Amino acid sequence: MAADRNWLDLRRYLAREPVILALLSIAAVILFLAVTGLSRAYHAQRESLGNRWFSRGVADLNARHYDSAITEFRAALLYSRDSYAYQLNLAEALLGLKRTSEASAYLLNLWDREPENGLVNLELARIAAQRGQNEQALRYYHNAIYATWPGDQTVERRDTRVELIEYLLKINATAQAQSELIALEANLGDDPTQQLRVGDLFLQARDYQNALAAYRLSLKGDRHSQAAMAGAGSAAFDLGLYPEAQRYLQEAVAAAPGDAQSSDRLKTTELVLRMDPFRRQISSAQRDRTVIGAFDAAGERIKSCALPKGAVTPPAWEQDLAGRWAKMKPEMTERGLRRNPDLVEDAMDLVFSIERQTSATCGAPTGPDLALLLIAKLHEGN
Amino acid sequence: MKGINLDLPSKSRTDVLIENGATEAALPFPERFPKAFLQSVFREDRFFLILSVFIGVFSGLAVVCFRFAIDWCRIYLLGSGATLSPMRLLLAPTLAGLVIGVLVIHVFPLARGSGVNQTKAALYIYNGYIPIRTAIGKFITAALAIGSGHSLGPEDPSLQIGACLASALGRRMRLSRDRMRLIAPVGAAAGLAAAFNAPISAVLFVIEEVIGRWTAGILGSVVLSAVSSVVVMRWFLGSESLFRIPAVQLERPSELIAYSILGIVGGFASVAFSSGIAALRPRFKAMPQWTQYFQPALAGLLIGVMAVLGAPQVMGAGYEYMDEAMHGQFTWQFLAILAGLKIVATLLSFVSGTPGGMFAPTLFIGAMLGAAVGGAEHIFLPHLSGSPGTYALVGMGVLFAGFLRAPMTSVFMVLEVSGNYSIIVPVIVANTFAYVISRGLQPMAIFDVLTRQDGLDLPSMEEQREEGILRVEDAMRPAGTAVLDEKDVIDHVVQGLDAKSPGVLLVRLNPTGWSTVTRKELETIVKEGKGGLTLGSVVARPEIPYLHPDHPLETALRYVDRWPLVPVVSRADFRKLEGVVSQEDVLERYRDFGEV
Numbered sequence: 001m002a003a004d005r006n007w008l009d010l011r012r013y014l015a016r017e018p019v020i021l022a023l024l025s026i027a028a029v030i031l032f033l034a035v036t037g038l039s040r041a042y043h044a045q046r047e048s049l050g051n052r053w054f055s056r057g058v059a060d061l062n063a064r065h066y067d068s069a070i071t072e073f074r075a076a077l078l079y080s081r082d083s084y085a086y087q088l089n090l091a092e093a094l095l096g097l098k099r100t101s102e103a104s105a106y107l108l109n110l111w112d113r114e115p116e117n118g119l120v121n122l123e124l125a126r127i128a129a130q131r132g133q134n135e136q137a138l139r140y141y142h143n144a145i146y147a148t149w150p151g152d153q154t155v156e157r158r159d160t161r162v163e164l165i166e167y168l169l170k171i172n173a174t175a176q177a178q179s180e181l182i183a184l185e186a187n188l189g190d191d192p193t194q195q196l197r198v199g200d201l202f203l204q205a206r207d208y209q210n211a212l213a214a215y216r217l218s219l220k221g222d223r224h225s226q227a228a229m230a231g232a233g234s235a236a237f238d239l240g241l242y243p244e245a246q247r248y249l250q251e252a253v254a255a256a257p258g259d260a261q262s263s264d265r266l267k268t269t270e271l272v273l274r275m276d277p278f279r280r281q282i283s284s285a286q287r288d289r290t291v292i293g294a295f296d297a298a299g300e301r302i303k304s305c306a307l308p309k310g311a312v313t314p315p316a317w318e319q320d321l322a323g324r325w326a327k328m329k330p331e332m333t334e335r336g337l338r339r340n341p342d343l344v345e346d347a348m349d350l351v352f353s354i355e356r357q358t359s360a361t362c363g364a365p366t367g368p369d370l371a372l373l374l375i376a377k378l379h380e381g382n
Numbered sequence: 383m384k385g386i387n388l389d390l391p392s393k394s395r396t397d398v399l400i401e402n403g404a405t406e407a408a409l410p411f412p413e414r415f416p417k418a419f420l421q422s423v424f425r426e427d428r429f430f431l432i433l434s435v436f437i438g439v440f441s442g443l444a445v446v447c448f449r450f451a452i453d454w455c456r457i458y459l460l461g462s463g464a465t466l467s468p469m470r471l472l473l474a475p476t477l478a479g480l481v482i483g484v485l486v487i488h489v490f491p492l493a494r495g496s497g498v499n500q501t502k503a504a505l506y507i508y509n510g511y512i513p514i515r516t517a518i519g520k521f522i523t524a525a526l527a528i529g530s531g532h533s534l535g536p537e538d539p540s541l542q543i544g545a546c547l548a549s550a551l552g553r554r555m556r557l558s559r560d561r562m563r564l565i566a567p568v569g570a571a572a573g574l575a576a577a578f579n580a581p582i583s584a585v586l587f588v589i590e591e592v593i594g595r596w597t598a599g600i601l602g603s604v605v606l607s608a609v610s611s612v613v614v615m616r617w618f619l620g621s622e623s624l625f626r627i628p629a630v631q632l633e634r635p636s637e638l639i640a641y642s643i644l645g646i647v648g649g650f651a652s653v654a655f656s657s658g659i660a661a662l663r664p665r666f667k668a669m670p671q672w673t674q675y676f677q678p679a680l681a682g683l684l685i686g687v688m689a690v691l692g693a694p695q696v697m698g699a700g701y702e703y704m705d706e707a708m709h710g711q712f713t714w715q716f717l718a719i720l721a722g723l724k725i726v727a728t729l730l731s732f733v734s735g736t737p738g739g740m741f742a743p744t745l746f747i748g749a750m751l752g753a754a755v756g757g758a759e760h761i762f763l764p765h766l767s768g769s770p771g772t773y774a775l776v777g778m779g780v781l782f783a784g785f786l787r788a789p790m791t792s793v794f795m796v797l798e799v800s801g802n803y804s805i806i807v808p809v810i811v812a813n814t815f816a817y818v819i820s821r822g823l824q825p826m827a828i829f830d831v832l833t834r835q836d837g838l839d840l841p842s843m844e845e846q847r848e849e850g851i852l853r854v855e856d857a858m859r860p861a862g863t864a865v866l867d868e869k870d871v872i873d874h875v876v877q878g879l880d881a882k883s884p885g886v887l888l889v890r891l892n893p894t895g896w897s898t899v900t901r902k903e904l905e906t907i908v909k910e911g912k913g914g915l916t917l918g919s920v921v922a923r924p925e926i927p928y929l930h931p932d933h934p935l936e937t938a939l940r941y942v943d944r945w946p947l948v949p950v951v952s953r954a955d956f957r958k959l960e961g962v963v964s965q966e967d968v969l970e971r972y973r974d975f976g977e978v
Binding site for chain 1: 429432433436439440443446447450453454457462463464465551555614618622626629702705709710711
């Protein structure tokens with residue numbers, strides 16, 4: 001009897017519990033579907049609001065209305081807190097207002113999510129550079145160079161490398177800048193504008209040889225590029241290739257007479273070419289006249305050299321050079337030089353010594369003095 | 383389902399076998415299968431576990447809708463932008479406050495407050511009963527309040543909504559009273575887990591604050607419901623946490639001093655916050671009835687004024703601003719101001735009877751305070767490695783430990799939210815300071831204060847920590863000569879007894895058991911001429927139970943009325959007697975304890 005009763009209880013129980021579970025399951029499914037409908041409406045509304053605020057933000061960002069853009073991007077983020085685009089644009093707007101620490105918080109968050117994003121790395125590099133955190137800046141710049149970019153990756157990477165080079169030049173890391181430039185040049189192609197840009201950077205990095213090569217390539221693509229001619233002239237000038245420098249600079253000045261730097265350099269180049277007594281294909285008389293001119297210029301230079309502050313008498317080196325100059329002066333005639341050809345060497349040695357010493361202590365040389373100094377450098381070791 | 387609901391013949395082969403004397407367990411499997419299997423599947427406790435999953439699902443769905451409702455209220459009442467118009471900032475919380483005032487007085491009187499205490503009262507006083515109307519009321523009024531900018535959070539209302547749904551479901555299921563009592567915490571955990579997207583913290587919070595004691599019996603159901611509700615919530619709202627977690631690092635142990643300072647500041651802030659609520663709430667409640675209509679509106683207006691004056695961050699739950707504070711987007715001075723204003727705003731909202739939770743405001747205050755202290759410390763100690771975000775995270779735990787007095791939850795919450803184990807040491811250090819200060823300056827936890835103000839007395843974890851526990855070792859006495867061995871000959875035993883010997887003697891049985899024999903029984907055996915027998919042959923079997931010294935004294939109460947003397951043995955060696963305990967010993971100990 002007891003077993004019967006138990007069985008009956010169990011059957012009643014079983015009749016109830018499974019039905020309840022079935023009803024609960026049905027209710028759960030119905031409610032789930034209902035909430036799904038609500039959820040779609042909710043998310044659609046949020047997406048639409050987010051997009052609306054984002055579009056306004058982008059418009060304000062493009063118009064450089066950073067304050068409004070920040071408010072709008074923040075509003076957009078209310079509806080999609082983790083949106084990459086919203087955060088990135090907000091960070092850019094914050095950077096626009098120089099609120100770097102806030103921007104950096106967003107960018108670091110984005111970096112955590114996508115360490116390979118080029119733009120994020122570039123912005124972080126700029127912030128680190130601004131803060132003087134060179135090591136971090138270089139790390140982020142390199143990340144950015146090898147990162148993924150939307151659109152034309154090659155162009156973005158090249159521009160990033162150019163920015164890195166400019167940064168390296170700014171912090172006087174010339175050697176690093178030169179190696180980055182070589183890497184940049186390898187991937188550049190024949191685009192004259194880009195070659196011109198690289199030439200400028202090589203010039204800034206004082207790698208005149210590569211600079212000249214880049215300008216030449218640029219001129220190959222665009223023969224009339226005044227900037228490339230000026231750059232090539234400048235690089236050739238710094239390399240001591242004065243005839244070539246003269247040719248480029250003449251063309252550059254002819255194309256742009258207002259280019260004061262090229263014009264100055266051209267004048268100096270012409271002086272160098274004219275005042276160099278060791279240049280080829282000149283007559284003895286002409287060489288002697290050149291030496292006498294150089295000697296006189298050096299004499300003027302040492303005479304005009306002001307005394308150092310607080311000094312009553314000229315320093316010993318000046319007295320020595322002035323003494324030597326005065327001693328040699330009577331012999332410095334065309335006749336004297338013809339009689340004693342060795343005097344040319346001695347006179348020019350003295351001239352170079354005077355120009356070197358005075359350039360170090362009497363201020364930067366100009367005109368003939370600068371030309372003589374450059375001639376001295378040109379014949380150093382000969 | 384059809385397979386289970388069988389219409390079996392009135393007498394099966396199994397029944398015949400049972401009637402013929404076979405035990406059910408001895409039956410061959412095919413006969414045993416349907417009954418034993420189905421009984422084991424549909425036992426009430428297992429059904430309760432399945433029900434917990436459904437409670438989790440329904441609570442999760444309800445909380446998702448609650449989140450939608452809050453967001454919609456915010457968009458339509460305050461506007462969709464990040465910068466809100468001053469007119470809306472003033473009008474929205476004020477007018478919403480007026481509506482809420484009318485609703486909580488006339489339509490949903492049980493929807494007032496946070497909901498944690500009401501859930502606890504349902505567990506301990508109303509046998510798990512919470513009217514479904516409370517859930518509806520809480521849903522509407524709290525969504526309106528939070529969405530319009532009152533400084534309250536959605537977690538505690540979600541907890542109560544979950545508990546209400548669970549209670550309603552339990553009533554429909556006609557669960558036993560014991561199960562009904564347990565069902566509210568199950569729903570509460572589900573609601574809180576979905577609202578905070580943190581199942582572990584929700585389970586711990588419900589144990590610490592709602593159930594108020596550690597109990598293994600309900601843990602499985604609570605965990606199941608919490609996990610299922612979080613799954614539902616993540617299905618609809620995604621798995622992203624409420625705020626972006628900053629990188630956490632602790633480079634030098636000496637930096638713990640900085641976190642200790644945060645703990646101390648947080649401890650005092652917690653006391654200020656809870657004292658304010660404890661002092662103002664009864665005053666607001668004691669005001670004339672007509673003022674109750676306007677209290678939420680007035681609170682809303684004042685919060686609106688704060689927002690217009692430059693601190694809109696204090697409105698609503700404020701998770702987006704916690705996120706910003708964690709990522710160093712405010713100065714430390716402004717963060718400190720925000721923490722102070724949020725305390726005032728939450729005080730106003732809560733004491734005015736506006737429905738809403740204190741979970742989010744507590745986290746907000748903690749985050750702002752943490753980031754402010756961290757920011758200030760960085761000025762004086764620039765070498766500190768912790769970011770403002772780390773301090774904000776630790777600050778959240780600090781306020782949780784100091785204000786809500788849920789130390790376990792406070793640690794695990796930060797751990798669960800940050801997902802970073804390296805933060806655990808700073809959190810524990812800071813929380814300890816905050817907890818000790820808070821407990822020292824305000825002995826009663828805020829939820830207990832609120833319960834007492836409502837005229838209720840509910841158990842709490844804090845109370846348990848305070849109360850001493852009596853153990854068997856406190857009542858036991860040395861066994862002395864009262865211990866015999868089963869090999870002892872009765873004649874020898876009786877000869878050894880004197881006037882001082884006890885009336886009941888303990889007999890050690892082989893290999894590990896114990897039994898008792900009275901002096902009178904031994905003397906009778908000797909008189910019957912059976913004194914040559916050993917004790918083992920005459921003592922009563924089965925053996926008597928034994929206790930261990932660390933057992934709670936109430937365990938001893940189960941045995942001492944049935945056995946005159948209960949042995950207390952070592953856990954390492956059951957034959958090693960530590961002492962004995964009798965009914966008289968136990969009662970005497972309780973008497974002494976009561977007098978103390």
